[in-house]
Amino acid sequence: MIAATRFPVAVARTGRGETFKVRPVHPDDKWTLANAFTRLSPETRYNRFLVPSERLSNSQLAYLTELDFHDHVAWGVIDGDDAIAIGRFIRLDDDPTAADFAITVFDTHQARGIGPMLMEILAVSARSRGISRFHFDVLAGNRPMLSLLRRYGADIEPNDDLVHAVLDIHKIPAPDVVEGDLGALIEEASREG
Numbered sequence: 001m002i003a004a005t006r007f008p009v010a011v012a013r014t015g016r017g018e019t020f021k022v023r024p025v026h027p028d029d030k031w032t033l034a035n036a037f038t039r040l041s042p043e044t045r046y047n048r049f050l051v052p053s054e055r056l057s058n059s060q061l062a063y064l065t066e067l068d069f070h071d072h073v074a075w076g077v078i079d080g081d082d083a084i085a086i087g088r089f090i091r092l093d094d095d096p097t098a099a100d101f102a103i104t105v106f107d108t109h110q111a112r113g114i115g116p117m118l119m120e121i122l123a124v125s126a127r128s129r130g131i132s133r134f135h136f137d138v139l140a141g142n143r144p145m146l147s148l149l150r151r152y153g154a155d156i157e158p159n160d161d162l163v164h165a166v167l168d169i170h171k172i173p174a175p176d177v178v179e180g181d182l183g184a185l186i187e188e189a190s191r192e193g
Contacts, residue, residue: 008188009078010180012121014113019178022121024189025074025086030061036083041107064088069190073125077105077114084109087118089126089134098133098166099126103145115148120175125186127169134167 009021025033037056056064067074067088074088084106089099101122105114126134136154138145140163149156154167175182 008180008185010182010185011178012117013176013178014117015176016113018112020084020114020117021078022075022118022182023078024069024185025065025067025076025088026189026192027065029065029076029083032083033064033086034061036106039106040104067189069186070129073122073129073186075118075121075125077118079109085114085118087122089122089131091129091131092135097131098135099131101126101134101136103148110144115144116151117175119148119152120172121182123169123172124174124182128183128186132169134169136165136167138163138165 007023007026009023011019012022013019034056064074071091072088074086076083077085077087085104087101087103089101092098092100101119103115103118103122105112105118123134126132136145136149138149140146140159140161146156146163146165149165149167152167153171154165157164
């Protein structure tokens with residue numbers, strides 16, 4: 001993300017008690033996202049994109065940052081002025097009540113409760129958009145994500161290499177927002193997009 005002060009933010013607390021600034025992703029975040037991607041370990045990149053990748057292309061950066069905030073929503077988590085996580089959902093074409101979702105927590109900030117906090121933020125955003133289920137394909141070896149999915153009661157269909165999960169987002173609790181209004185931020189991003 002670009003400096004937290006450039007765009008309005010909310011502050012959310014993880015289950016471990018740490019607080020972080022969160023805000024919708026903006027088209028101006030392309031450079032920051034490209035730079036942050038290079039700081040991900042090869043394993044984290046592969047777990048997120050399911051293919052080895054050295055960098056994001058211009059078309060990928062446009063896709064990841066130029067959002068409508070109705071069918072494609074993304075939130076960033078900020079520590080100081082540094083992007084440390086991003087989560088998104090994309091409504092499915094064949095089922096408008098379901099969406100694919102993804103969460104990436106940058107390596108040096110993993111295991112701090114940021115993933116569950118971001119999932120809660122995505123769930124409240126998705127519910128406000130008429131979405132009731134998240135679908136997710138995850139590598140069978142991505143234990144942290146599988147653990148997170150099980151924590152929220154996802155139906156998991158195991159396979160050799162790739163696991164498909166479906167999660168009723170009504171099972172996900174509301175995030176602990178200590179400052180700001182997530183709904184107002186997403187509506188503002190929707191008007192700007």
